[in-house]
Amino acid sequence: MAEVFVSSEKREQLKVLMASVNVREEDLTERFILGAGSGGQKINKTSSCVYLRHAPSGIEIKCQSSRSRDLNRYYARKLLCERLDEQLRGAQSKRQQxxxxxxxxxxxxxxxxxxxxxxxxxxxxxxxxxxxxxxxxxxx
Structure with a gap:
């Protein structure tokens, strides 16, 4: 991920989060697809939307919350970890609480x-x- 959009602190926190739910980069299939929706011509022309698939669990994430591809990569991984955490811990996960x-x-x-x-x-x-x-x- 680019250092411009995602700080080194956030990247380190993400690595720790991924390790806590046993997500490895090798298990992820990542594709960049054309975005859609509001945001004008820039969104429709660039492949900034991130599609992330975690092979062991089968969870698929599609993230287009930002116009930046690198930021979307970060958000997609974070969302994947949250979903896995919810599956593993159930009622004790942060989102459930x-x-x-x-x-x-x-x-x-x-x-x-x-x-x-x-x-x-x-x-x-x-x-x-x-x-x-x-x-x-x-x-x-």
Whole structure:
């Protein structure tokens, strides 16, 4: 991958990530295909879309998130590692944990919790009401 678009730190992190899920470069089949969609003439003319296939697992990744081929190569490998991690670890994978966290946030509160929150808001509003306006005094 080119050093211009992907920093050496990111490349090292990717190597560690690939090693943690047992992905070797020899197992990958990589092709560059014409992109499609928004982005204008540049996207449609250049082969910056990356198609990546991991032979042992059969996972196929197609990445066109950037106009740069090198950046797309990086993103495709990272996505492949995330998918393999999800397969291997299941519910403990980072992606699954993030999805569960969002689900918990969106979950509706029980009536008791709603009442508690509302009561707390009323108490806070009362407290603010009692403060009153700031009085101006002349000190001369």
């Amino acid at each position: 993030e999805a569960e966290r969002i689900r918990r946030q969106k979950r509706r509160r029980s009536r008791r919790q709603q009442a508690k929150v509302l009561d707390d808001k009323h108490k806070h509003a009362e407290c603010k009401q009692r403060r009153g306006a700031v009085k101006q005094t002349d000190h001369e």
